[in-house]
Amino acid sequence: MLLGGLGVKAQHDGDDTAENTDTVKVLTDTVAAVDENSIIDEVIWVVGDEPILKSDVEAIRMQGEVEGVKWNGNPDCAIPEQIAVQKLFLHQAAIDSIEVTESEVVQSVDQQINYWIQAAGGKEKLEEYKKQSITAMRQSMRDDFRDRQLIEKMKDKLVSDITVSPADVRRFFKDMPEDSIPLVPTEVEVQIITKSPKVAPEEINRVKDELRNYTDRVINGETSFSTLARLYSEDPGTARLGGEFDDYVGRGLLDPAFAAVAFNLTDPKKISKIVETEFGYHIIQLVDKRGDKIKVRHILRKPHISQEAVDEAEVVLDSVATSIREGKYTFDDAAVYVSDDKDTRNNHGLMANSSEAGRTSKFRMQDLPPEIAKVVDTLKVGEVSHAFNMIDSRGKRVCVIAKLKSRVEAHRATITEDFQVLKNEVLAKRREDFIKEWIQDKLKTTYVRMNNRYKDCDFEYQGWIK
Structure with missing residues (x-):
């Protein structure tokens, strides 16, 4: 059984020595001559001084099959190229001393695991499905999520100076066919009043x-x-x-x-x-x-909150909601005097959405907390919900009533009404084009060696084959 060069790395400093190149070439050509069915694992590409293993490709292929991923072209070519591109960003991140903190990695891993838990219907079901404990999942995911965040930070740094002007936006969309103009999803404005259940x-x-x-x-x-x-x-x-x-x-x-x-x-x-x-x-x-x-x-x-305390808080909020519907006072006034939520209380209960485009009161449904989105989706504009409870951003259980302040249905973007959406579209396109150019240029100065069977691939980027 052959472990195809595991642990062997090509040395490079922009101008590789003949000795190192020959060593990797001998290794790669030797591996290529071995019957693939007899190989447990092998180095199929080397990018810089980072190997890409056959097992890396197979793991991504299996995950893609589970998630229904559609690859552009032959997966045997597209997957190794995708991994190789990631290696380029990681290599540059090391050169530029880009770092991510342990807490950033932990938070990202926890978000993914919590999503899986909800989808699976509980921790036990997730562990049964994955055939791993939650602790083992966290350990196995750590390095991958760290690399993902390094790649994103590296990309952000590369495109940080790219900007677009209003004139750029108008020129970009001036002659665009209507069916190519971005579709703005349904957006809502939501007001909330919260009450924290009393702790015994x-x-x-x-x-x-x-x-x-x-x-x-x-x-x-x-x-x-x-x-x-x-x-x-x-x-x-x-x-x-x-x-x-x-x-x-x-x-x-x-x-x-x-x-x-x-x-x-x-x-x-x-x-x-x-x-x-x-x-x-x-x-x-x-x-x-x-x-x-x-x-x-x-x-x-954190003190545990009893169901009785939750029920009592919901009764209070249902009473407030009834009074609002009867016109005894407005939702705006009730939010100021009743709500415990310090983030919205001084803004009459209006929720704020922070994104790359800035701070706004408009949310896409998927950007709202799931419990609020589920309730708001059943409301008409101006309606106030019955009380419900949820875990807030601070990890505390709170009781809530919500009001749908406004709803703008999905529509084709226009310069007058959706300038920021169109600006983001142009900016994203320019950043995407810049990243592609950067990858192409990076390939010119990066050592790349691949197994011979990949040299007939139709790659997205030219320059992998030296």
């Missing part, structure tokens, strides 16, 4: 007792703060890092109550008093200070 005093005491117990165990030398954070902290972004923030932060990036206690810590061996924030209850340990920034680790515990 005994539940708060239970959480505080847990945190006091953690403090005692660390002080008594039974275990470390980091170990307890990994086991018990309910902050997914830091728990796997032993509760530690992955970077130094200033006061402005922290919850005010958290910052007030964290910045007063001076001894890394001591643990703070219990701190209450909008996220729950914390204990904090200092790691280091640098000027006006600190690095800390923490353990977060």
Whole structure:
């Protein structure tokens, strides 16, 4: 059985030595001569000093079959080329010292796993389907998701200086056939009023007792703060890092109550008093200070909310909704005086959508929180929903009533009404063209070697075959 050159890398610095080139050539030609059915794995391409394995291609092919991916042309050619393009971006990211933080990777992995859990109908069903534990999934996905984020950051850097003017937009769409003009999906404006269910005093005491117990165990030398954070902290972004923030932060990036206690810590061996924030209850340990920034680790515990408390909050909001429908007061006024949601309360409950194009009150349905989108989709403009509950962006259960303020149905974009949409379209096209040109230029200076059986492929980019 042949492990086709696993671990062998071609050295390069823009002008490869004949010795290294010959070594890779001998390896590649030798592998090409072996019966493919006898090979467990092999290096089929080398891009820069990064190998592409046959198993990499097969894994993407299998995933594509599951997800119904349609490849442009022969998958045996398209998939290796796609991987090779990614290697170009990763190579440039290393040259430019592009980095992603551990918390960024963890957050991205968690989002994907949570999506899978919802689609599968629960953690147990997902683990049964994947034949892996959730922990094993996270570990296996980490490197892949890190590379994805590096690639996206590298692309963002490459196109960061590309802009378009209003004149560019008008010229681009002036002679375009109507059926080629972008379709603007249905957009809505939504107002919400939220109410946080009351937490029972005994539940708060239970959480505080847990945190006091953690403090005692660390002080008594039974275990470390980091170990307890990994086991018990309910902050997914830091728990796997032993509760530690992955970077130094200033006061402005922290919850005010958290910052007030964290910045007063001076001894890394001591643990703070219990701190209450909008996220729950914390204990904090200092790691280091640098000027006006600190690095800390923490353990977060969230009180459980009973179903009775949720029901009570929904009854209150249903009463508010009834009064609004009867004209006793407006939704706008109720949002200001009743809502617990600090992000929308001062804007009469109107939700805001932040995107690359800026901040707007308009949402596509898929950009709304799923629970809100499901309810809003049943409303007519001006209607107020019945109360429902959901997990908000801070991970807390809240009860909500929603009002559909406006709806603009899907339509072909126009310069007068949808200029930003058209501008984004032109900008995206220019960035896409720039990236393609960059890839073509990058190929001219990058070492590439492939197995002979790929040299007859019809590739998207010219220059792979040297």
